Amino acid sequence: MSVEERINQWIASYDGNGYLNGAILVAYKGNILINKGFGLANREHKVPNTPATKFRIGSITKAFTAMCIFQLHEQQKLNIHDKIDKYLPHYPNPEGITIYHCLTNTAGIPNYTSSPDFWPRTMRLPSTLDQLIDSFKEQKLEFQPGSRFGYSSSGYAILTAIIENVSGMSYSDYIQAQICLPLGMYNTGCDDGINVIPGMASGYSFWEKPIHTAYADMSLPLGSYGLYSTTEDLLVWDQALKSAKILSQELMNHMFTPHLQSYACGWVVSNELGRKCLNHFGDISGFFNDFLRFVDDELTIIFLSNMNVTPVTHLSRDIAKTIFEDQVTLPPIAVRVPFTGLDALTGCYFLENETNTSLDISTKNQELYLTVTKMYGVPYKFKLIPIRQEPGRITFITDMIYEHLEFCCSLSGKVEYLLYTDYHGELQRGYTMSG
Structure with a gap:
């Protein structure tokens, strides 16, 4: 059975039971094997998902923020090993937190999304970037900077502020001017929650049936988890990361080198199925996404979903197994049999x-x-x-x-x-x- 036949069988099996929601793009050895939408982008108006549907990509945003920082480093407007208070003079920094610590999630700054009141209250309220940073800058560090890994969107909020202060541009404008427009990524940008974005999917959760998720104010995420994109734009991004078009190869290699554990700068570098894989997942307000780059094997898998319970991180690896001819279990057809003893x-x-x-x-x-x-x-x-x-x-x-x-x-x-x-x-x- 050819790779195309195997992947089409996998798609048919899962889609036949309605288990796929969102958009999937799979590129392998220069060929696009899948580029298709599944389920509904908007359930109220019965709008289908397509390859052109835009999705909030959550923490996949961090890779873009890291690229911005490395570009500014290359332009000698900052140095990734500088202390952050050089660019944020009002940030208390007695422990010597550096930009690189923030990039690699080794700064020890408490993650603001893990605070007890974030999910029930804070995420619903508008906030400026300065207000967001003020909410955690006086908190005690969880560990000595550089001593260990601790995932934190707070560090990426700080990086967002540094990008704005150094470039003199808003984060959204910088992303457009230095990444999206040069690469032709015209369907990617920063979602502020105010402007109408044509073709944007709605995010959903599930309780007996699809339901709305809790409201999240989009003034908070920015460079931590605030971008939207499409599978097709992210393939353009994937290809750009293999070239020196927007960053030198030397700095690109530095950006992809893990520091502590498997985390590099906005990317996880892990062993998946016995192969090196650069990856990151993202979830926000009903959206759950995964981005896998098996660079040595020339395989890219992008799965963006607007149903938060869809297990994209499992399914994306299932797709990789299918392509690499590892064994996968396909769901049986959901044909109901009579049963009354409930x-x-x-x-x-x-x-x-x-x-x-x-x-x-x-x-x-x-x-x-x-x-x-x-x-x-x-x-x-x-x-x-x-x-x-x-x-x-x-x-x-x-x-x-x-x-x-x-x-x-x-x-x-x-x-x-x-x-x-x-x-x-x-x-x-x-x-x-x-x-």
């Missing part, structure tokens, strides 16, 4: 290898539902579709994402345990308290 399956099931994770199985309107927490501990609720019934065993799969549950029952019909395969392919056994 009440016998309800209850709270505790996973044997997890101390804080449980599965809540409930019924509503003669349908069975699974409630389970996902990334960041957020709960989601999915309908369960019965697809197979055998003596002592009934199998369900979820809607919206591919998860697999098998209820194993005694001869009397009582559930003894369930086998739960989550959307990352991890199999676990679950029991009720009385089981």
Whole structure:
């Protein structure tokens, strides 16, 4: 089976059950294997996703911010090893935090998105960049700068301010003038939440059905996680990163070199499937995205989704496995079989290898539902579709994402345990308290 046939089979299997939401672009050895939209960009008006749909890309933005800093370094307008208070004179810096510390997430500055009131309150309120930096600049560092890795959008907020102070331009204008326009990325920019962006998808979450996400004010993200783009523009970006068009090759190599752990400057450099991979994911307000660059293998995978529960980081690697001929598990076709014994399956099931994770199985309107927490501990609720019934065993799969549950029952019909395969392919056994 050819690589095109394998990837088309994978796409057909997942899309057939409605598990793909967003846009996917896969380029391999100079050929585009996939460039397609899935699901709806706007559910209220039934607008489909296409390769031209714009998505908020979240922390994939950090790679662009890092590029801006390295460009200014190349122009000798700053030095990446300078202390940040050289450019932000009102920032207290007794520990000697440098620009490079911020680039590599080794500054020790507390991450403002991890503050207790950020998700319930702060993210909904408008803020200037100076106000945002003021909110964390007096906080105690979590560790000595340069001593270890600690992911922090606060460091990238500082980099955003340095870019603006050094260039004399807003972050948005600098991105346009120095990256987007020179490369022809006309569908990429900074989303301020005010201006109407034609072709922009809406972001969604899920609870029994697609729902709106909590509002996030877009005055905050900027150079930390505030850009929007398309899969096609990000392929242009990918190609530019292989050339010296907007930055010298020497500095490009420096930017891609990990400092502590696997984090470089706006990029993770990791081993995926036994191959070197430059990557970063991003999530914001109903959008979840992944960008994989297997540079040595000439493979680029870009998956932008406007459904936050779509497991793009797993699916993008599944696509890579498919291309590299590693084994992948395809979801079965969601063809419902008759089943009426719903009440016998309800209850709270505790996973044997997890101390804080449980599965809540409930019924509503003669349908069975699974409630389970996902990334960041957020709960989601999915309908369960019965697809197979055998003596002592009934199998369900979820809607919206591919998860697999098998209820194993005694001869009397009582559930003894369930086998739960989550959307990352991890199999676990679950029991009720009385089981």
